[in-house]
Amino acid sequence: MQYSEKVMDHFQHPRNMGEMEEASGVGTVGNAKCGDIMRMYLDIDENEIIREAKFKTFGCGAAVATSSMATELVKGKTVREALEVTNKAVMEALDGLPPVKVHCSLLAEEAIHAALWDYAEKHGIVIEGLARPVNDISEHEEAAEEEY
Ligand code: FES
Numbered sequence: 001m002q003y004s005e006k007v008m009d010h011f012q013h014p015r016n017m018g019e020m021e022e023a024s025g026v027g028t029v030g031n032a033k034c035g036d037i038m039r040m041y042l043d044i045d046e047n048e049i050i051r052e053a054k055f056k057t058f059g060c061g062a063a064v065a066t067s068s069m070a071t072e073l074v075k076g077k078t079v080r081e082a083l084e085v086t087n088k089a090v091m092e093a094l095d096g097l098p099p100v101k102v103h104c105s106l107l108a109e110e111a112i113h114a115a116l117w118d119y120a121e122k123h124g125i126v127i128e129g130l131a132r133p134v135n136d137i138s139e140h141e142e143a144a145e146e147e148y
Pocket residue numbers: 031034035036059060061062063103104107
């Protein structure tokens with residue numbers, strides 16, 4: 001299996017790893033198939049711009065690398081722009097992932113969505129295009145795997 005240099009870099013030196021006290025939104029998702037879990041914390045200002053993002057994961061190396069890159073990509077974006085940080089966008093930013101590891105990147109995307117959902121609920125706002133997050137992404141994963 002071949003990992004890109006960027007994947008190795010983000011795996012070995014993860015950015016934004018840790019917890020956040022008083023986050024604006026927190027989301028936790030898991031994948032029942034592999035047992036990996038990811039928690040995402042977002043600090044969002046009054047203009048709905050993501051100031052900080054942090055993550056914690058009990059997951060594989062690809063999950064660490066994609067979460068690290070995903071937190072880098074959402075920082076500075078508005079909550080709506082953050083929806084464009086899809087797993088595909090994260091994988092592109094990492095110069096790709098081996099096909100068997102693509103599902104790991106969904107964990108990061110869903111964790112961001114879950115944190116945004118939490119933020120929206122707490123503030124009584126609706127983020128257009130944001131669907132209610134699932135706790136277990138392995139349901140989504142089957143749809144994604146069909147592409148391979
Ligand atoms: Fe579970 Fe990578 S093997 S997230």
